[in-house]
Amino acid sequence: MAGSERCGPGCEARRAAAWAVSESEPESEPEPLGPRAAAAAATGSRSAEGPAGRPRRRRVPGEAAARRRERERRKEQQALEKRRRREEAAAWRLLRPERCLRLMEVCADPGLLKDPGSDAWVKILSSLDCKYSFEPQAIPCSITWRRNMPNTLSSPDGPMVKTEEEKEVLVLVEPEDFLKRLFSLTQSFVNAPSASQPDLNQVLPLAGLEGSSTKTYSLAVVGLDAYRRRNQEQGRQQALSPGKQRPSSQPGPELSMTQEEILEALVVLQLWGNMEVLFLDTWQEFGQHVSALTKAIAKRPYKRQLESQELPFCAAGAWASGVRVEKDGTGLWQVWKRQIQQFNRVSPATAAAIAEAYPSPSLLLQAYQECSTEDEKRLLLSDIPVKSDISGKDRRVGPDLSRRIYLFMVSTDPDLVLDLST
Incomplete structure (x- = not known):
């Protein structure tokens, strides 16, 4: 038949095999999306949900503007507070003794x-x-x-x-x-009368003065x-010349x-x-x-x-002769040395020598308890050597300072005079 495709028995067999192969193969997977498309799809799928799968809260109209105004108000308050502190500091400088x-x-x-x-x-x-x-x-x-x-x-x-x-x-x-x-x-x-006010x-x-x-x-x-x-x-x-005429301004009784x-x-x-x-x-x-x-x-x-001001004499810092004490106890030795140095005529070298021999007040009290006599307690610190950087010669604490520290540590009399030379 003219214009038509002629196919024999072999052609029919090949066509049946092609159909059999196509039915046995799995369907092709869809083409993977790009990174941007995947992110857009994920955003679109979560548009109705918030974090952790919770529904997204709808924003109230004007909420962003209110938050912005609140932030601006806080900034203005902080700026006013900083300005007030600067002005107070300037006024405090004006009140200093030199100004x-x-x-x-x-x-x-x-x-x-x-x-x-x-x-x-x-x-x-x-x-x-x-x-x-x-x-x-x-x-x-x-x-x-x-x-x-x-x-x-x-x-x-x-x-x-x-x-x-x-x-x-x-x-x-x-x-x-x-x-x-x-x-x-x-x-x-x-x-x-004796009970009346003069x-x-x-x-x-001053009776007629306002605000007196x-x-x-x-x-x-x-x-x-x-x-x-x-x-x-x-x-x-x-009185010596009674015949002489007295002046018109006669002295009053107040001169008597x-x-x-x-x-x-x-x-x-x-x-x-x-x-x-x-x-x-x-x-x-x-x-x-x-x-x-x-x-x-x-x-x-x-x-x-x-x-x-609260306790201005205990302010921390080197300018106030303060010592910073950490939580682990670092600095307590310096505090103990400064306390010894507060006695009259006690140099830093002498205070350091005593603090090195007895690093804490409790150790010094324990040493006093171990002494048998009162004289031994008073002279406990007298033989501690003190190194002097100026003369280069070693000296000792001495009995006077040893006695004063002992009385300071054990006495309960608040009016006791420690330094007899004052």
Whole structure:
């Protein structure tokens, strides 16, 4: 048949064998995927599950923004805390003794300049490393103090300097006026009942002053002894010449006060009014007192800060003569040597020699217990050799130090004096 493929019996046999072979062979495996395709397929299969097969938590709208804001807020807080610590450290540096005087301002009443000898104390005041000004005060002839602290923690629009009024007030009283006030005070508590409080306003009127209860007042009297001697001489001269006309300014009864009466009145001022009175001979001494008082007031915040710290004398570090002790006991020998070195006239070489002979206090106490007599205990350490790097000669601890260490280790008397040479 034309156009058709003719096949004989052999062709049919070959076709049947081909089909038999194809049915016996296994099906071909699928072509393996590449790394990226496999990762994409694995991600797609786990898209509905989280770690460990748990379902993935759906994110709330705006959660990422909230977390970002929280991180920014924490960063701002940390930055503010660092800034606060830097500013506190800067303020602490300003309060140190070598800088604190620059923050002080001495405010003196212009009445202190009336006396011709006031130039002496003004000269001392100008030599201080602080500001001073003359402005009217609530109490005439008085001195107050101000502290001008940089206000570093304030806002940029706030004041750059914060002024603090100190509680000390120094009042200068003339000798004549002081004796009159003191005489009035003595008369008031002599005539008043014993249970009543004396009227201290006769010495320094403070009833009408605002904030007087929070202030600490002290009085300064310049030239009281010279004033009393001068008036006593004038009184004797007038007694020797009775026919001579006396001056119009007759001395008052306050000049008749004895030294005991003055001291008694000063005790009343100290106990009832917490008011101290300072007697000075010259304006030079007055200036020196103002200078010393200014320095003491300036150093007060620094000393208060030191006192508020917990155990500042036990701080670790070489600068504080401290020894670091590890958990395994490393450093205890150094501590024991430093303790021995705290005795008077004990060199590091002597302390090291004793610490090498008895490496701990318990071993030294055990050695004392093994001694039979009291003298043997006191002289236990006296023969320990001490090597000296300066002279090159060996010496010994000696009986005096041996006795002191023994008494220190065994005595229970807190008031016992160890060093007899002091």
